[in-house]
Amino acid sequence: MSLDDSLKKELLNLDQQSLYRQRKIIDGPQQVHLISNGKPVVSFCSNDYLGLANHPDIAKAFKQGVNDYGVGSGAAHLVSGHSRVHHELEEALAEYTGRSRALLFSTGYMANLGIVNALMGKGDIVFQDKLNHASLIDAALLSSALSGSQLKRYPHNDMNRLAQLLAASGNNSESFAENKPRKLVMTDAVFSMDGDLAEVSQMSELCQQHNAWLMLDDAHGFGVLGANGAGTAEEFSLDQEQLPVYMATLGKAMGGFGAFVAGSDALIETLIQKARAYVYTTAMLPAVAQALLMSIKISREESWRREKLKQLIAQFRLGAEQLGLSLMNSQTAIQPVMVGDNDTAMSISQTLEQQGILITAIRPPTVPKGTARLRVTLSAEHEETDIEQLLSALARVNWSSVN
Numbered sequence: 506m507s508l509d510d511s512l513k514k515e516l517l518n519l520d521q522q523s524l525y526r527q528r529k530i531i532d533g534p535q536q537v538h539l540i541s542n543g544k545p546v547v548s549f550c551s552n553d554y555l556g557l558a559n560h561p562d563i564a565k566a567f568k569q570g571v572n573d574y575g576v577g578s579g580a581a582h583l584v585s586g587h588s589r590v591h592h593e594l595e596e597a598l599a600e601y602t603g604r605s606r607a608l609l610f611s612t613g614y615m616a617n618l619g620i621v622n623a624l625m626g627k628g629d630i631v632f633q634d635k636l637n638h639a640s641l642i643d644a645a646l647l648s649s650a651l652s653g654s655q656l657k658r659y660p661h662n663d664m665n666r667l668a669q670l671l672a673a674s675g676n677n678s679e680s681f682a683e684n685k686p687r688k689l690v691m692t693d694a695v696f697s698m699d700g701d702l703a704e705v706s707q708m709s710e711l712c713q714q715h716n717a718w719l720m721l722d723d724a725h726g727f728g729v730l731g732a733n734g735a736g737t738a739e740e741f742s743l744d745q746e747q748l749p750v751y752m753a754t755l756g757k758a759m760g761g762f763g764a765f766v767a768g769s770d771a772l773i774e775t776l777i778q779k780a781r782a783y784v785y786t787t788a789m790l791p792a793v794a795q796a797l798l799m800s801i802k803i804s805r806e807e808s809w810r811r812e813k814l815k816q817l818i819a820q821f822r823l824g825a826e827q828l829g830l831s832l833m834n835s836q837t838a839i840q841p842v843m844v845g846d847n848d849t850a851m852s853i854s855q856t857l858e859q860q861g862i863l864i865t866a867i868r869p870p871t872v873p874k875g876t877a878r879l880r881v882t883l884s885a886e887h888e889e890t891d892i893e894q895l896l897s898a899l900a901r902v903n904w905s906s907v908n
């Protein structure tokens with residue numbers, strides 16, 4: 506069979522299972538009221554939780570960055586691509602998150618690859634929640650292929666199972682001279698497709714009891730949780746001892762692009778030496794770093810954005826419960842409405858789009874089979890009237906075919 510015939514067969518198969526994915530073309534800036542496939546819609550599916558993606562002061566900082574640094578970064582950080590503004594951003598992120606140091610990565614996906622690759626070697630063990638983001642799973646699989654570490658997965662938020670796995674893995678006391686196997690527990694802090702939180706305090710205690718290191722991926726908590734928006738570590742007061750590896754992304758609540766890891770000096774130096782996804786890639790554009798310094802400033806200073814988000818979440822949950830919709834156990838900006846079947850999720854998403862509401866249907870393999878859903882996300886840029894419009898569109902959907 507030719508390449509094309511073979512691929513076409515596979516694509517047809519995806520289509521028949523309602524798993525075919527298509528991109529919508531957005532015109533103009535990323536914001537709540539946007540133009541999708543040429544039509545104005547209200548978007549409920551971006552991760553721009555604080556409404557910063559099109560903030561004028563951040564755009565201005567970006568332009569200033571272009572003035573000062575030009576466009577391309579030219580090289581990897583270790584060659585000649587590490588500009589002063591990258592360095593300032595790292596210092597600002599370390600300060601914001603209360604860590605000794607921070608290190609920029611070009612994307613969150615790469616940060617996760619880099620962490621496991623740099624820290625884990627032959628015989629070492631990575632522990633992960635079954636619902637972790639694909640980048641965490643891929644990171645462990647890549648490390649297992651490159652260096653022979655192992656991946657053990659536990660059912661979602663099942664702390665008893667995690668404790669059993671940790672206890673059964675050996676090296677349960679810090680006093681062993683040779684710290685083998687190394688143990689790294691990795692979790693989404695806010696689960697990306699469900700919106701619920703990991704049991705971070707309990708996980709931190711378990712890790713300390715069993716001589717394991719805890720790593721949080723705070724892609725959906727950074728900027729949103731904590732009194733100052735410093736994320737899940739701030740919300741649960743976890744210091745660098747209790748949470749040695751903190752990772753978050755800069756393309757969601759910060760409205761920019763990229764990611765960082767924060768922790769001890771030794772952690773950051775190890776990543777710089779060993780993380781292949783850090784060493785072998787071009788540095789983020791310096792102008793992006795300049796813009797992100799402004800994002801952090803706004804996130805710290807404008808806690809009204811987090812307050813407003815909380816009010817919108819409460820408004821949406823109350824209204825959706827009154828409609829009898831199947832919400833998930835989430836208090837965060839991620840408020841999925843469970844559907845189940847791929848085809849039904851797709852057709853509801855299309856019906857909503859005809860009414861000017863943009864919500865992507867999330868299907869396997871992003872979520873487990875039989876749990877296709879409408880992943881509603883809220884932003885501080887939404888107004889009460891947007892939520893009302895969403896709720897009345899949801900009220901018009903025929904839910905009888907669901908569940």
Ligand SMILES: *Cc1c(COP(=O)(O)O)cnc(C)c1O
Binds near residue numbers: 722764
């Ligand atoms: C979005 C996301 C990532 C990837 O971050 P990018 O910067 O988009 O590559 C990693 N982890 C989680 C939990 C995410 O939601």
